[in-house]
Amino acid sequence: MKPLRPPPHTRGLPQHRQRRSGPRPMTPSAFGVAGERWIYGRHAVAAALANPARRWHHLAVLSGQESEASTLLAAAAGPRRGDGAPLRVVDHDSLAAILPEGAVHQGLALAVEPLPEPDLADMLRFVAGTPGRRVIVVLDQVTDPRNVGAVLRSAAAFGAFAVVLAVHGAPPVTGALAKAASGALEQVPLVRVVNLARALDRLKQSGFWVCGLEANAQQTLADLELGHQVAVVLGSEGGGMRRLVRERCDHLARLPTRSAQATLNVSSAAAIALYELARDQH
DSSP states (O other), rough: OOOOOOOOOOOOOOOOOOSSSOOOOOOOOEEEHHEEEEEEHHHHHHHHHHOOOEEEEEEEEEEOOHHHHHHEEEEEEEESSSSEEEEEEEOOHHHHHHHHHTTTTTTTTEEEEOOOOHHHHHHHHHTOOSSSSSSEEESSOOOHHHHHHHHHHHHHHHHOOOEETTTTTTTOOOOHHHHHHGGGGSSOOEEEESHHHHHHHHHHHHEEEEEOOOTTTTTTTGGGGOSSEEEEEBBBTTBBSHHHHHHHHHHEEOOOGGEEEEEEOHHHHHHHHHHHHHHHHH
């Protein structure tokens, strides 16, 4: 499935001075300019560079990993912005200074610009022209960026078309989210809406059956006949779905967990639900 991304735009950036040899000591101010954010880790960086819609600035790499970094840059498909060197060799302290504490960066960090995010109407137009079963994931009050990233990863693995979440309360797209998504951020669109309940109404008007996951539902997901267009809704681990969101669901379903451990982490639940929906179409 091709990524659903609006066309890119470009903008110039200031140059950065280079040292003649050896790792280039860099400070946080030397890394960042307006509009940049950082993606780190091999899979996330490789996927960002391979995405034609991802605008990027430069790749920071630890000394000794220049060959791997050069290979990644040679495969870059998206437009680069800036006049400085695309590859910058740095030391551990410099790299750690611009990433979250404890970030597992694997020696690679890519300065990028945010991806354009399609709105709900864009996504529905795209979905309407595609064959086969169409599945969309809707997240209600899921605030942990690592959970959102993991849901994106499962969505990519099982062919979901988008992940929909509310503008307010949902986490921003950070390096931690991109790392948890392991490249899926470049493949599955994140669609942010102002009102999640109204978004579900719009999905239903477009022919989607809306199924909310709830631990105490009478039927399992496998028991339901959901048709070719399905929106599966998952709430937060603590509060679940909000009342208005729950009321918009055509069906409520549970996963076949045992009573001793009836609830799962939201990203685990999403993976199992998406597997079941993918399995059911064969």
